[in-house]
Amino acid sequence: MLVRLRTPEAVARAAAAAIVESAFKAIHERGEFRLVLAGGHTPRATYELLATELREEIDWRRVIFYFSDERCVGPDDPASNYRMAKEALFDPLKLQGGSVRRMAGELAPDAAAADYDAEIRAVIADRQPAFDLTLLGMGDEGHTASLFPGSVALEETTRTVAHVTVPADPPDRLTMTPVALAASRQILFLVTGKDKAKALAKVFGGGDDLPAARVAQLGPSRFLVDAPAASKLPE
Numbered sequence: 729m730l731v732r733l734r735t736p737e738a739v740a741r742a743a744a745a746a747i748v749e750s751a752f753k754a755i756h757e758r759g760e761f762r763l764v765l766a767g768g769h770t771p772r773a774t775y776e777l778l779a780t781e782l783r784e785e786i787d788w789r790r791v792i793f794y795f796s797d798e799r800c801v802g803p804d805d806p807a808s809n810y811r812m813a814k815e816a817l818f819d820p821l822k823l824q825g826g827s828v829r830r831m832a833g834e835l836a837p838d839a840a841a842a843d844y845d846a847e848i849r850a851v852i853a854d855r856q857p858a859f860d861l862t863l864l865g866m867g868d869e870g871h872t873a874s875l876f877p878g879s880v881a882l883e884e885t886t887r888t889v890a891h892v893t894v895p896a897d898p899p900d901r902l903t904m905t906p907v908a909l910a911a912s913r914q915i916l917f918l919v920t921g922k923d924k925a926k927a928l929a930k931v932f933g934g935g936d937d938l939p940a941a942r943v944a945q946l947g948p949s950r951f952l953v954d955a956p957a958a959s960k961l962p963e
């Protein structure tokens with residue numbers, strides 16, 4: 729499903745509102761909200777809204793944060809997806825305890841992937857669907873999480889998390905595979921900027937082979953897009 733908005737700010741507000749709604753429902757029905765965070769730059773504005781204007785709208789004590797992917801760097805590295813979420817969301821909220829389930833980018837990649845795979849398998853074994861909401865971005869060639877076009881991890885049917893080498897910097901990544909991404913009640917893609925327009929047109933024009941298109945077919949999903957990203961879509 730495609731939700732067209734005008735600006736990146738509108739996408740951030742719509743995403744934050746969707747997270748608030750999903751959190752309220754999950755906490756009301758199941759006592760906790762399991763949220764998978766996206767990396768990259770786009771989600772930062774959404775995280776900042778949640779930590780400021782909307783901070784009273786969610787009982788943060790009942791939220792568990794997971795990551796869709798991570799770069800194989802330390803948590804303080806500027807490239808770290810965890811660091812971005814920490815700056816924009818975790819620190820402003822002064823989160824305590826084990827509510828943030830970080831991918832250990834600083835460890836040997838295969839060991840870190842195995843550790844997180846074990847954690848995600850346990851979450852899936854505990855409850856299906858395991859996650860209440862999964863946030864994802866999309867690269868300008870159609871990748872999502874760290875699942876790039878042609879990646880063998882797209883064909884994974886057992887492991888929930890894999891160590892992959894990608895054609896981007898830094899190349900070593902940890903990523904949820906389709907096995908984990910399929911275990912979510914809803915997937916929300918946040919896509920802004922004209923650089924994403926070509927890939928988005930492919931996703932909605934039948935480009936079923938793009939990772940973002942394949943992941944979107946794993947379950948209920950919505951694309952929140954701004955006008956520049958939607959500029960190559962049919963009116």
Ligand code: 6PG
Nearest residue numbers: 767768769770865866867872873
């Ligand atoms: C990452 C992300 C990746 C990201 C897209 C879009 O670790 O980089 O998981 O999938 O969502 O590359 O990135 P931007 O939001 O920075 O455009």
